[in-house]
């Protein structure tokens with residue numbers, strides 16, 4: 001990460017280029033993260049689908065161990081933001097800095113290796129693989145042997161498989177799922193599938209974890225459990241979490257910073273209390289027909 | 293885990309299959325019809341399991357698997373001719389060791405050339421997201437056939453020559469365009485075929501149960517999630533496809549060196565579809581099913597010649613039976629019975 005990149009145009013700079021501008025993220029971070037670099041920062045991020053501007057001027061900065069909520073009405077562009085951050089879509093404009101590194105030109109796999117992992121709103125598991133194998137896919141880039149070693153089962157195969165088996169069970173244990181390791185992923189109940197997706201994402205050893213509606217379809221006690229576990233993940237791994245969620249109890253309960261998206265733009269950013277009392281937010285989101 | 297236990301079932305099936313027919317062969321009870329079918333059966337079993345790696349494990353559709361078989365077959369024939377031309381014609385007589393050596397070299401080179409062909413096709417196509425592989429492999433099978441129609445290979449005292457001009461043929465003809473390969477020395481044996489089949493099963497099954505195989509299946513199940521988990525999709529799709537192509541090439545060499553002549557038309561679209569039928573009937577992703585379907589459906593048409601009138605009827609009944617059996621959970625559980633009792637995996 002320290003190699004010096006050749007900038008397209010190193011200089012000399014024009015008057016226009018010398019002008020001072022504000023970095024748009026107007027970031028605030030928690031006290032504990034104030035001396036650490038931002039794990040994620042976006043500047044002027046936006047994407048158009050044909051004529052439709054789905055996301056525009058999305059500016060956010062996320063501290064190293066922060067839990068951030070991204071909320072907003074249906075169709076506001078929340079999932080699209082995640083798709084931009086994970087390179088499912090290439091942004092039409094703007095910049096994404098992951099640990100200070102511009103992710104321009106990266107693909108979903110390389111941006112994952114650079115430290116961003118996610119879950120999906122509509123669950124995407126490897127259905128025909130077992131729970132443990134799903135997690136081991138997350139561990140793939142940490143499992144160090146090749147095709148040849150695998151076919152001939154050289155000592156390294158056994159060593160690395162044993163290691164990833166152990167890590168997989170440890171990670172599954174966060175959600176108490178270790179006893180279901182050999183079950184096929186598609187035979188898990190819905191809530192467990194969502195939890196497995198989180199474990200798989202966590203297995204890729206991310207610096208920031210993006211959760212797209214992790215509590216969707218869960219009952220209140222499962223949601224309660226999930227809240228605790230998200231906090232636990234942050235505490236044990238010291239990573240940042242950004243989550244999209246419609247369940248206000250969950251969002252207000254664990255998020256330290258909340259950003260509200262409406263029609264693709266951030267309309268408010270702040271602590272849960274600030275967001276709850278923000279008239280614009282109440283009008284756009286909480287006050288709408290959608291019950292909280 | 294289911295997959296790892298299943299492996300041994302397949303090795304045992306092949307060993308039993310080999311033992312039974314080897315005994316029948318040595319006691320002379322085997323009809324000459326079936327005797328001639330043994331090596332083709334083994335070749336098609338290899339074809340079926342290797343295609344299943346692409347269709348069942350990697351989740352891509354290939355309609356030109358016979359094209360790779362063809363590449364392996366004719367490469368094998370040329371290698372054999374080139375090696376034999378360097379030797380005393382009588383050197384092979386009764387020298388089983390030498391015969392197996394030449395066969396092994398022909399199979400390995402046949403597999404390697406088929407792998408290169410697979411790589412060249414896979415590189416552009418497997419980057420794309422969609423069913424392009426089916427279209428391109430379909431075209432590949434036809435292109436290979438037509439290329440072979442124009443290819444003339446001969447050996448004279450200056451060595452091996454490739455030409456597109458039939459009039460240039462000189463010395464010993466190896467490949468004669470549409471007439472195919474002539475004067476092949478039959479060096480394939482049933483035992484060698486079974487060993488090759490075991491090696492192929494070993495590679496496929498160990499691959500599936502390794503990190504790479506897991507990645508291949510993950511990409512099949514959900515490409516987007518696989519990418520988001522940091523997997524290099526093209527790499528693993530290519531790995532499955534090229535491995536499969538190499539195995540088809542090996543099967544082709546084994547097959548061709550069992551005949552004295554072989555024509556390019558043998559490996560056309562119909563053959564590709566036939567192998568695909570083995571895979572589908574045997575159960576997609578089910579290696580045991582592929583083995584059984586390939587064996588039954590290769591011998592059957594020959595055996596049924598005697599029943600001329602009812603032939604197609606019986607054939608259809610067998611197709612349906614195979615399909616029902618190989619895709620039936622109870623039957624599979626019965627097959628696996630002695631090896632693991634706990635078969636109820638999280639069924640809810």
Ligand SMILES: Nc1ncnc2c1ncn2[C@@H]1O[C@H](COP(=O)(O)OP(=O)(O)OP(=O)(O)O)[C@@H](O)[C@H]1O
Pocket residue numbers: 049052054072073074075076077078079080081121
């Ligand atoms: N690939 C695409 N092509 C065209 N339009 C798209 C695409 N993806 C998203 N959109 C549009 O972008 C807008 C934002 O969609 P998005 O899925 O991000 O909403 P969301 O905030 O996640 O909503 P929800 O709460 O329902 O999940 C919608 O109008 C959607 O139709």
Ligand SMILES: [Mg+2]
Pocket residue numbers: 078079080121
């Ligand atoms: Mg969404």
